[in-house]
Amino acid sequence: MKMLKKLSFRLALIIIVIMVVVLVLFAIYLAHDQTQAMQKLLMHKGITCAKTGATVMGKMFDTIIDNGFFTLDEVFDLALIPIELPEKIVNGYQNINREQLAAVQKFNYVTGLDSYLDSVILEIQDQFLEDPEVIYAGMLDKNGYLPTHNSKYSRKLTGDFAYDLKNNRTKRVYRDPAALKAIRSMDQPYYIQTYHRDTGEVMWDFTSPVYVKGRHWGIFRIGFSMENTQKAISALKWKVILVMGSLLIILVFAVGQSSSLMMRPLRELSQGVQQVAKGDLTFQQKITSNDEVGDLAKAFNKMVTDLDSYIKKLTQTTSEKEKIESELRIAHDIQMGILPKIFPAFPDRKEIDIHALIVPAKEVGGDFYDFFFIDEHHLCFTIGDVSGKGVPASLLMAVTTTLIRAKTAVGMSPHEILSKVNADLCADNPSSMFVTVFLGILDVRTGEFAYSNGGHNIPYLLLRNGTIKVLENTATLVLGLESNFRFQTRKIDLNLNDGIYLYTDGVSEAMDRNKELFSTERLEDILKSSANQSSQEINLKIYGRLENYMNDEPQFDDITMVSLKYLGTYHSES
Amino acid sequence: MILNHRLDLTHLFYRGVMILILLVSSVPLFGQDIEGAPRHQGRRWNQRQIVSSGDLTSFDKAVLKIAKKAAEECARALETAIDKGIKTEKEIFCPLYFPVMPLTSPRKFVTFYDDYTDTVITSIVDRYLDRNPDLAYVTLVDRNGYAPSHNAKYSQPISGNSEKDFQYSRSKRIFNDIAGYMSGRNRESFLLQIYFRDTGERLADLSVPVWVKGRHWGSLRVGYLIGG
Numbered sequence: 028m029k030m031l032k033k034l035s036f037r038l039a040l041i042i043i044v045i046m047v048v049v050l051v052l053f054a055i056y057l058a059h060d061q062t063q064a065m066q067k068l069l070m071h072k073g074i075t076c077a078k079t080g081a082t083v084m085g086k087m088f089d090t091i092i093d094n095g096f097f098t099l100d101e102v103f104d105l106a107l108i109p110i111e112l113p114e115k116i117v118n119g120y121q122n123i124n125r126e127q128l129a130a131v132q133k134f135n136y137v138t139g140l141d142s143y144l145d146s147v148i149l150e151i152q153d154q155f156l157e158d159p160e161v162i163y164a165g166m167l168d169k170n171g172y173l174p175t176h177n178s179k180y181s182r183k184l185t186g187d188f189a190y191d192l193k194n195n196r197t198k199r200v201y202r203d204p205a206a207l208k209a210i211r212s213m214d215q216p217y218y219i220q221t222y223h224r225d226t227g228e229v230m231w232d233f234t235s236p237v238y239v240k241g242r243h244w245g246i247f248r249i250g251f252s253m254e255n256t257q258k259a260i261s262a263l264k265w266k267v268i269l270v271m272g273s274l275l276i277i278l279v280f281a282v283g284q285s286s287s288l289m290m291r292p293l294r295e296l297s298q299g300v301q302q303v304a305k306g307d308l309t310f311q312q313k314i315t316s317n318d319e320v321g322d323l324a325k326a327f328n329k330m331v332t333d334l335d336s337y338i339k340k341l342t343q344t345t346s347e348k349e350k351i352e353s354e355l356r357i358a359h360d361i362q363m364g365i366l367p368k369i370f371p372a373f374p375d376r377k378e379i380d381i382h383a384l385i386v387p388a389k390e391v392g393g394d395f396y397d398f399f400f401i402d403e404h405h406l407c408f409t410i411g412d413v414s415g416k417g418v419p420a421s422l423l424m425a426v427t428t429t430l431i432r433a434k435t436a437v438g439m440s441p442h443e444i445l446s447k448v449n450a451d452l453c454a455d456n457p458s459s460m461f462v463t464v465f466l467g468i469l470d471v472r473t474g475e476f477a478y479s480n481g482g483h484n485i486p487y488l489l490l491r492n493g494t495i496k497v498l499e500n501t502a503t504l505v506l507g508l509e510s511n512f513r514f515q516t517r518k519i520d521l522n523l524n525d526g527i528y529l530y531t532d533g534v535s536e537a538m539d540r541n542k543e544l545f546s547t548e549r550l551e552d553i554l555k556s557s558a559n560q561s562s563q564e565i566n567l568k569i570y571g572r573l574e575n576y577m578n579d580e581p582q583f584d585d586i587t588m589v590s591l592k593y594l595g596t597y598h599s600e601s
Numbered sequence: 602m603i604l605n606h607r608l609d610l611t612h613l614f615y616r617g618v619m620i621l622i623l624l625v626s627s628v629p630l631f632g633q634d635i636e637g638a639p640r641h642q643g644r645r646w647n648q649r650q651i652v653s654s655g656d657l658t659s660f661d662k663a664v665l666k667i668a669k670k671a672a673e674e675c676a677r678a679l680e681t682a683i684d685k686g687i688k689t690e691k692e693i694f695c696p697l698y699f700p701v702m703p704l705t706s707p708r709k710f711v712t713f714y715d716d717y718t719d720t721v722i723t724s725i726v727d728r729y730l731d732r733n734p735d736l737a738y739v740t741l742v743d744r745n746g747y748a749p750s751h752n753a754k755y756s757q758p759i760s761g762n763s764e765k766d767f768q769y770s771r772s773k774r775i776f777n778d779i780a781g782y783m784s785g786r787n788r789e790s791f792l793l794q795i796y797f798r799d800t801g802e803r804l805a806d807l808s809v810p811v812w813v814k815g816r817h818w819g820s821l822r823v824g825y826l827i828g829g
Contacts, residue, residue, distance in 0.1 A: 197697075
């Protein structure tokens with residue numbers, strides 16, 4: 028079965044099948060054609076022989092008359108006298124019935140012409156028998172009397188009837204249907220018939236008339252063995268079969284060899300492809316031919332080379348990229364590490380309850396928050412978002428947080444801090460990146476809350492009675508674009524248990540499966556129901572809701588929220 | 602195609618042979634030879650001269666006497682065979698000739714009686730030939746010109762040399778030249794035929810009929826040169 032799948036085998040098989048059909052048809056045609064040709068040839072030969080014999084006999088009679096052996100009348104005197112056979116022979120025929128004996132009765136011409144003919148025509152008639160196909164060749168007179176037969180049918184009589192019947196047929200009168208037909212056909216130049224002799228042989232009998240001095244004397248008959256012709260025909264058929272058979276064997280061998288030879292490059296290529304499929308990209312196919320297969324092999328080699336170099340390049344790029352990304356991740360982690368993450372952040376300060384949550388997106392993002400005490404009573408807290416993502420955003424975020432810490436000094440109001448940071452960011456910002464920052468300073472003694480907004484989402488004010496309010500915005504612009512922008516500071520007083528909720532757009536713009544935003548409405552609903560809850564509880568609750576909302580959808584942006592509650596100084600006093 | 606070609610050649614060859622037979626056999630078919638004389642070309646029987654009894658020379662008469670004696674002796678020998686039951690009359694007179702196998706050229710024939718004549722007749726005719734050195738041959742032929750037993754000199758076995766065989770292996774042949782054939786048929790008291798050879802020699806063939814049991818069986822032929 029595996030062999031059947033081979034292309035070379037199938038190709039060879041198809042060619043061989045076609046050739047077999049063609050050869051068989053050709054052989055049949057050839058055998059048929061040759062058989063006909065042989066029969067025709069034999070026919071032609073028979074006619075020629077009969078005519079030749081008849082002509083020779085006629086000429087011979089003419090000569091006999093011309094030379095005075097016999098007169099014309101004597102030659103045409105066909106009267107017969109029976110030959111008395113010796114007693115010895117007749118005694119041997121005792122058990123033979125009279126009819127059969129009559130059939131083999133031998134005669135002489137009254138004129139004695141037949142005995143003379145014995146000495147003259149026997150040699151001529153015998154010459155026809157030198158062709159093995161000729162069974163007999165002899166002359167009959169008008170009455171069917173055969174004066175002289177061939178030597179082989181003139182054997183000495185033995186007294187054994189069966190033997191004598193077969194071997195001495197001379198000087199008998201033939202009146203069987205075939206002989207009569209032959210005699211009656213005298214007016215035709217030749218006559219052909221199939222003759223079943225009384226000895227059982229079947230043959231073709233050719234007859235041609237004998238003329239003596241222009242007069243019909245008799246006929247010349249010649250018999251060709253059909254058996255010999257049949258043998259020759261069957262020998263011919265076998266020869267044709269043999270020749271075709273050997274031709275076929277040679278053909279099968281040649282086709283098999285050549286197809287396998289021609290298919291070899293393809294087979295090698297196929298093995299090469301399998302080797303490449305196993306992963307050996309260094310493999311190069313040997314090119315042995317200039318044909319289509321050779322072209323294919325060249326193309327294949329180029330493909331393998333390209334594939335190899337591409338995979339190498341890809342591996343290299345991937346590893347480089349991974350290296351950079353991992354380094355960036357580390358940088359980001361370090362940056363994140365800078366952000367205060369231990370809560371409660373100020374365990375000894377009972378005046379405030381602050382909690383922050385940052386959930387970075389997969390890619391390095393730019394959200395940040397920070398809080399620190401400027402002096403003993405002033406808590407500065409900030410939240411921001413750097414435009415863009417990736418490495419530049421991360422870098423800018425690090426710069427911004429550092430700048431905010433660096434520029435903040437005692438006694439400064441929030442808009443002064445933002446202005447200084449803005450000026451520094453604008454000074455060296457060729458790529459026009461910007462940062463949104465909200466910065467607030469809470470006097471933990473009085474609850475006075477001063478804030479300034481730099482283009483960020485305006486935080487919510489959470490009143491202790493459960494209502495929520497959006498803080499009044501200040502003149503606002505993102506940092507890093509306009510160095511002369513005048514930021515403003517607003518001030519409100521926080522009562523005890525009032526809180527502030529700061530967030531980035533990662534919260535409000537979180538998306539569910541249908542790309543629908545989480546929205547500030549949903550956020551506000553949660554915040555409204557969050558009175559009397561701690562900062563941590565609020566943050567976790569909101570994040571929990573967000574997770575539910577997104578439900579396995581990828582997080583596109585950092586989610587950052589800072590929640591602060593003013594508990595006042597009475598805690599420390601109490 | 603190759604087969605066809607081969608068959609065509611055979612056919613062509615065959616036709617050639619046939620035409621050759623036709624040409625060869627139609628001209629010098631018979632009578633090529635004269636008893637005891639070398640084979641010659643041409644139709645010598647046209648030069649045959651039959652001599653009547655009034656024209657016999659004394660030599661002819663002497664030969665005739667010898668021939669008659671020999672004929673009588675041969676006839677007696679054949680009758681003795683019948684009388685003694687060695688051969689029947691039907692066997693002695695049977696006009697069937699059976700070609701000798703293997704075939705010879707020219708054809709030789711056996712009969713029902715030639716085995717007897719080989720032993721008896723040969724010695725008789727040889728005796729006459731030996732006593733008369735002027736004679737070329739003395740032989741017995743039947744009425745169809747068949748010579749069952751020739752002189753020992755002319756009864757040599759077939760050698761394969763056709764020239765030699767034609768001259769010296771003449772026994773058991775049917776002589777189909779005009780002189781031989783006519784001498785066998787002769788029922789008169791004698792038949793003298795004279796030939797003129799190209800060289801001027803004259804050959805004589807004298808035949809005397811042989812009667813067996815009152816039936817004409819054949820002739821005794823004697824041949825001799827005239828003026829040689």
